[in-house]
Amino acid sequence: EAGVTQFPSHSVIEKGQTVTLRCDPISGHDNLYWYRRVMGKEIKFLLHFVKESKQDESGMPNNRFLAERTGGTYSTLKVQPAELEDSGVYFCASSQDRRANYGYTFGSGTRLTVV
Amino acid sequence: AQKVTQAQTEISVVEKEDVTLDCVYETRDTTYYLFWYKQPPSGELVFLIRRNSFDEQNEISGRYSWNFQKSTSSFNFTITASQVVDSAVYFCALSAMMDSSYKLIFGSGTRLLVRP
Numbered sequence: 001e002a003g004v005t006q007f008p009s010h011s012v013i014e015k016g017q018t019v020t021l022r023c024d025p026i027s028g029h030d031n032l033y034w035y036r037r038v039m040g041k042e043i044k045f046l047l048h049f050v051k052e053s054k055q056d057e058s059g060m061p062n063n064r065f066l067a068e069r070t071g072g073t074y075s076t077l078k079v080q081p082a083e084l085e086d087s088g089v090y091f092c093a094s095s096q097d098r099r100a101n102y103g104y105t106f107g108s109g110t111r112l113t114v115v
Numbered sequence: 116a117q118k119v120t121q122a123q124t125e126i127s128v129v130e131k132e133d134v135t136l137d138c139v140y141e142t143r144d145t146t147y148y149l150f151w152y153k154q155p156p157s158g159e160l161v162f163l164i165r166r167n168s169f170d171e172q173n174e175i176s177g178r179y180s181w182n183f184q185k186s187t188s189s190f191n192f193t194i195t196a197s198q199v200v201d202s203a204v205y206f207c208a209l210s211a212m213m214d215s216s217y218k219l220i221f222g223s224g225t226r227l228l229v230r231p
Contacts (some may be wrong), residue, residue, distance in 0.1 A: 033218065043160075043206060043221040056216035089158055099217050100148065100210050108159040 002026065006092050006107035014115055018080040021110045023092030025074070031055075031095040032075050033104070034067060038088040046090075049075060050098065082114045116141045117211040121222035128197055129230050136192045136225045138207030144168075148210040149183065149190045150219065155203040163205075166190065197229045 005024040013019050025032045034046040046065070047057040051072035060067070064083070069075040079086055089111050093104040118141040128134045140149065151163040164174065166183050174181045178195045194201055207222045 035219070035221075042223040043208075043219075045218045045220070048216045048218060056214055056218070058214040091160060093219075100219075103148075103150075103162065103165050104210075104219060106152070106160040106162070111158060 004092055004094050004105050004107035006090075006110050008110060009108060010111045010113075012113045012115060013082055015084055016081045018078065019082055019112060021077045021079075021090050021092075021112070023075045023077070023107060025092070025094030026105055029094035029096055029105075030072065031098055031100070032069060033093045033095075034075070034077055035091045035093065036088050037091070038085070043091065046077075055098075079112075082112075084114050087112055087114045117143065117209065117213050117220050119207050119209050119220055119222035121205075121207055121225050123225045124223070125226040125228070127228045127230065130199055131196050133193060133195050134197050134227065134229075136194075136205050136207075136227065138190045138192065138222060140188050140190065140207070140209045142188075142209055142211050144211050150208040150210065151181065151190075151192050152206045152208065153203045154206065154224070160206075163192075194227075197227075199229050199231055202227055202229045 007022055011019050030051050032049040035043050037043045045059040047067055048055045049069045052069050066078045089109045091109045092107045095104050096102045120139045147168045149166045153161040171183050180193045182191045204224045204226045206224045208219045
């Protein structure tokens with residue numbers, strides 16, 4: 001089966017611009033997660049979708065971040081306007097069930113650099 | 116608390132040495148999963164192992180082995196006869212309930228440098 005796909009793999013934008021990251025989960029996985037790793041720090045949870053609904057968005061840093069998952073398929077994460085501290089690697093993961101009894105599958109990540 | 120601690124920020128070894136990466140966790144859940152992921156320089160997260168809290172058997176996969184000790188809340192990872200290609204950041208993670216959903220809680224990672 002195809003894995004979790006993220007694009008772009010890299011993005012360099014100027015402070016104040018808008019960037020949209022996309023994640024295509026494994027087909028049939030209702031649960032989709034966004035995580036990010038800011039340089040040198042731990043990987044932190046951003047939010048969790050179950051199908052098209054936001055189950056938990058407690059990790060979203062502020063209202064400059066907007067995540068959507070239209071139709072319960074792919075998801076987008078928009079950062080508008082981007083700030084320097086948003087630089088990092090954004091990972092998407094999907095799982096078959098909420099408890100992740102079958103594990104989480106991560107995408108390759110999007111490396112975002114805000115200059 | 117739901118927390119993972121990887122006290123070793125960076126480890127440097129010479130090729131062929133054995134190296135152990137420590138992971139200590141805290142959880143209030145009685146059932147949970149523990150994971151190890153590898154992040155090579157290319158940036159992706161590579162799944163290494165998932166362990167159910169009910170299964171305390173140690174596991175070996177080639178040069179990799181994992182020691183799960185529930186009594187000390189530790190899930191340590193050993194690489195035997197390390198190779199340069201093992202150089203990466205390694206993350207230990209706990210799957211636990213926090214803020215209304217199950218999610219992965221990561222440690223801060225251990226950067227392993229294997230020198231030729």
